[in-house]
Structure formats: structure tokens, C-alpha cells
Amino acid sequence: MIPYVIKADKLTKQFGDFVATNQISFEVSKGEIFGFLGANGAGKTTAMRMLCGLLTPTSGAATVAGFDVYKQTEQIKRNIGYMSQKFSLYEDLTVLENIRFYGGIYGLPARELKAESESLLEKLGLQEQSKKLVGSLPLGWKQKLSFSVAILHRPQVVFLDEPTGGVDPVVRRQFWDLIYDAAENGITIFVTTHYMDEAEYCNRVSIMVDGCIEALDTPGGLKTQFKAATMDEVFYQLARGAKRQAD
């Protein structure tokens, strides 16, 4: 049996008579980089919140890291990492304090946390900055640190919500180096992005339109299927037909 880290089966969320996420089904394997694309308002955030154990689905089934999204939300939260462009680190805490804070929340033992902090600072080349407030770091550093903190407790899967928005082109690529590293170490990556070149860096990509998954394949497979030269064209062909407006 292939160990799926995420498995969704007709997962649905309704708000009143509005079907935000409509019977989405997919599986993500261990160590896979899974791109979760869709236009604004397509239902990505709702789907992600259900998978993170933050929102109870209306119907359908899903497991994340082997836990049920209805009944085992606390176990899910302990076994995932999460990072977004908007929420990441505490600006008024230092680099080291942030690492300790998150490590503590995820229950890393003190000794392990100390060792992990040191190796993380070294890996990111942030030793000199460890006592600086996070607020004073350039955005690129913050994003890289934020990702590293999100996987400090070695979760089975990490959810990245537009992690590279607004960062410079070089940092954007360094960020993907970190993603590849994590995936090679067996951490499953679930990532959303508006940069279509980044869709190419994923092993597989799903594209949501109006609450449904309209396409799911490798980037190469999608381009063949839609007779498109780039992922940008694939996305445009699919999302152009969307009826729904973003909120």
C-alpha cells in the first residue's frame, strides 16, 4: 500500500447554500511536492483549512498524516506545519526567541530544541542575527526562517500558503531549494502560489475552479492535456471560465 499523507474523498464545505469546496478528491504521497492552484475565490483556502483541522467539512472524508479531519483535528495540528505570507513569525521577538517559541509550542524537548536551533541558524547563515528582532530582517530572510520554523518539529506535511509572494527573484529560488530539501527528507509539501513558473517545480499540480478540482496531473501531463506550452496557459484556459468572484 502506498502511504498517502493526505487523502481527500469528495471533501465538501458548504456555507449556507454556497458550496465553497465541492467534492474534491485527491491523494498526496509521502515526500511529494503538491501544488494547489486556483483563482482567487476558487475554494483553496477553505480546502486548506479543512485539511489543517481548522474547519469541519460538511460532507466527504479526508485524512491528513493518517488522522481524520472530523474527529482527530488535534492530532492533525500536531503533525503538520503551516506557513503563509501573511502569518509567520512574531516581529517583536528575536530570531532565536521565535525558534524557541514555536519549538516549545510543538513540544520539542529543551535539549533537542537547543540543538535544532543551532543547526537551523547555521543552515540559514543567521548565527550573527540570532539576537536581532525578526521585524528588522529583510522579507526574504523572514520567509526562509518562517519555513524552517514551520518544519522544526519534523511534521509529516507542511502547508504553504503563497509562501513566496513579494520576495525577490533570487530569494524566491532559494526558498524552493529549501522546499526540495525538506521533500527529500520525507516531508510532504502542499503549496499554493500565484507564480506559474513555480507550478513547474511541483511534482503534481491540481487546479481548482469554482470549488471543484478541474485538473490534476504532473505539470508535463497538464501541458499535454491542454495543448499548452506553459503552465500559465493551462491555468488561463481553466480559470478563465470561472463564474465565481473572489472574496
Add this chain to the structure above:
Amino acid sequence: MATVELHGLMKHYGKDKIPAVKDVSFSVKEGELFGLIGPDGAGKSSIFRMLTTLLLPDGGNATVAGYDIVKDYKAIRNRVGYMPGKFSLYQDLSVEENLNFFATLFNTTIQQNYELIKDIYVQIEPFKNRRAGKLSGGMKQKLALCCALIHKPEVLFLDEPTTGVDAVSRKEFWEMLKRLKQQGITILVSTPYMDEATLCDRIALIQNGEILTVDTPEQIVRNYPFPLYAIRSERITHLLRHLKAYENTRSCFAFGEYLHLTFKQPHEKAVASVTDYLTHEGHTGLECRQINPTVEDCFIQLMKTA
């Protein structure tokens, strides 16, 4: 004369030793669609806020529509439209009330300048009684644009109008800008998305408060100093690692399904040699061809030399 002109504009915040905007000079011609392109924290918003007279510079000077941004701030405020990066309309007023409010502030009416906003406004008119706070992201953006246009400004400043917006909505927004440009409005727009650069007449690339270059997108691409190659194999992550370790690699960055590569010694046999090396490393399905750089390639190259 240029519609917007900056000479050595400077801005420091608080006790920061590093300036947010450092000695920035460029000019925007009448009727031009001009893009200020760079990542977050590059200084784009600070420049826009100084040009729209919302922030005082610490050094240098600038004019907008012929007026000085410090002395003539009142004249400038009547002549510019400004759409900040953050949605700044009144959430509790309806679509129509917001538009009316801004028209009244500038001593005009919706009817008087309706032609200018018509194309955009018809798309949100069915919701004119809805509160602005209840609109979708795309509709908020259209309303904000209408409000910035309702007094028929000579110059329009749009600060990151497409950030966080999906690829389809971004295309639509740029279509709207093209139509506005045809009406003779000078437009300054900022964006972190390098692929939007080619939609502007001219662009300034900016990083850490400093301008890297100002030119047409075509000329910037033409100025790229090295032959550039797109290369791929069946194992792209290993390919990147191998190429970074390769002796003749000057630079190598991922660009979608390809890596973009420049050589230290771009001699005739460079491609053949690198192909040999990679085949020896076990790569299959190798493909390597010379390509034209994108604006993003140029940005990365200019960042490194800066």
C-alpha cells in the same frame, strides 16, 4: 517636459542607517505607462507616497505635472489619482456612496467624468448598493480604480494593484490599464511580478531602495550581457546541483521547467562540454538551447552586479 520627474530622491525611516529610498532619479513622459518593478521592501511604496505628497522626502526633489512635491502639494493632490496597495475605501459605504464621496471631495460629479470610468464601472454597477466591505477582491479593486479616476487625474499612481491576485484577474487588470492609457492618462504602476514588466512602455527595476536600471523592457532584455541558455534533463533538481558545481557555470537559476544558465567562458564548445559533463553525471533527456532573456533574468543579473 516630463510629467513626473525625480532627482536624487531620498527617504530614511527612524534611526535606520540604511535608507528606504536612496538617491532615486527617473522621469516619466506624458501619456506613458511606467512600471516600478521590484520585490517587497524595495522602496516602491515610499516613492509613491512621496510623489503623491503623503510623505516628505529627506533629500532630493521631484515634480509631478510640473509641481514641486513639497511646495505645491495642494496643486498635486488635485491632479493625481492614487490607489494604495491596501484597500482604503470606506467599507461601510456602498459602491455608489464611495464613488460619490470621492467625486464630491474633488468638486465634481460621477456624471461629469463618467466616460472615463464607464468601462470599469459597468462591471460593478449591478452591485452599486452593496457595501464596499462586502465586495469580492476583484470588485474592490475595480471600485478603488474608479474612485482614483473620478476627478480625471493627469497622473495615476497604482501601488501594487495586482499583488496576491490570480493570473487571470491580473491579465484583466492590465487590459484595463491599456484602455486608460489610450485616454491620455500618465500611469505609474508598481508590481513585484516581473512578468508584468513587458506590459509597460518603460520600467525601472528597483532593489533595496536603489534603481538598478530604467529603460524599455525590450532594451533591458537586449542589454543582458551574456549568451543565455535554457537547459533541462529528466532530473531537474540534480541538474541544478550539478550545474552549480560545474567549473564553467557563471550563474544557474530555475525558471519553470528549465534552468537558465550562463557560462564564465561562453566559447563555441561550452554547450558541448557541459552536455558531456552532465551525460557523464548520468543525466538523460538533456536539452540545451540559447534563448532570449526575460526581465526576471535581467533583474537577477543586475542584482548580482549591484
